[in-house]
Amino acid sequence: MNMDNIKDDEEAIKNTHNTARFFTENRHISWVLLVFVILWGVYGYINMPKRKDPDIPVRVALAICPWPGAKAEKIEQLVTRKLEEKIAENSKVEKIESTTSSNVTIITVTLQEKGGFDVKKEFDDIKGKLDSIRDLPEGAGPIDFKKDFGDTAALMLTVATPRVDEIELSLRARSIKKAIEEARAQTRLYKNTHRITILYCFPKSVSHKLVSSF
Numbered sequence: 001m002n003m004d005n006i007k008d009d010e011e012a013i014k015n016t017h018n019t020a021r022f023f024t025e026n027r028h029i030s031w032v033l034l035v036f037v038i039l040w041g042v043y044g045y046i047n048m049p050k051r052k053d054p055d056i057p058v059r060v061a062l063a064i065c066p067w068p069g070a071k072a073e074k075i076e077q078l079v080t081r082k083l084e085e086k087i088a089e090n091s092k093v094e095k096i097e098s099t100t101s102s103n104v105t106i107i108t109v110t111l112q113e114k115g116g117f118d119v120k121k122e123f124d125d126i127k128g129k130l131d132s133i134r135d136l137p138e139g140a141g142p143i144d145f146k147k148d149f150g151d152t153a154a155l156m157l158t159v160a161t162p163r164v165d166e167i168e169l170s171l172r173a174r175s176i177k178k179a180i181e182e183a184r185a186q187t188r189l190y191k192n193t194h195r196i197t198i199l200y201c202f203p204k205s206v207s208h209k210l211v212s213s214f
Contacts, residue, residue, distance in 0.1 A: 057119040059111040061147040063087065063130060066104045067140040076100045078137050083107055086129045092122045123147040 023030040063083055067075050080100050087096055087109055095110040111122055127145045136143075180197050 058148070059113065059119055061109045061123055061126070061145065063107040063109065063126075064104065064144040064146065065107075065136075065141055067137070068103050069139070070103065070137075072100050072102050075102075075105050075140075079140050080105045080107065082133060082136070083130065083143070086133060087126055089129055090122060090126050092117055093126070120147070 065079055065083060067079060076098075080098050083105070084096050084098060084107060087093060087107065092111050092115065093109060094112040095108075097108040097110075099106045099108075109126060111119060123145075124147075127147070130143045130145055133143070176199065183197075
């Protein structure tokens, strides 16, 4: 083994400093930071907002303006541009996209994700600006501003059965046992065969003839 290589390795270890070495040599700092991170995580978990149906603000809206009988080029020049200019007056608007076709123009408005502003208030401001437009061509309009088209509704359906007491369960178990014994008594000729019992439960209100027909 070359002694020069050993000295070089020892010298490199002695003079090399990194994060892992720092926390290894300063364990008290490592423990303090670890405890702080754990407490911070517990605090964040306890104080984080919790809702069954989380409120996720939709930052996208639509402005729809019909003009029956007009061509796409004409609508683009006389309607779409006016609507885009009015929408752009709102400082919270991040992106404006328009789709102009014959008879109608559709403008998609996307608000900024950062800033912590009231989304509904900004959409109301945009709607007010669009309602202030009075110089649309004859036959164009009205402007339909949809700010809640992204909202979704959830419907939860549950199926529950009434509780059954132990006496009723015991009576049903006896009935099932008796039915199995009677069925197997009719197959004594097949004693050496492997038999399986399958149970299908259904409410008493349903006729057994109806179930057996399936």
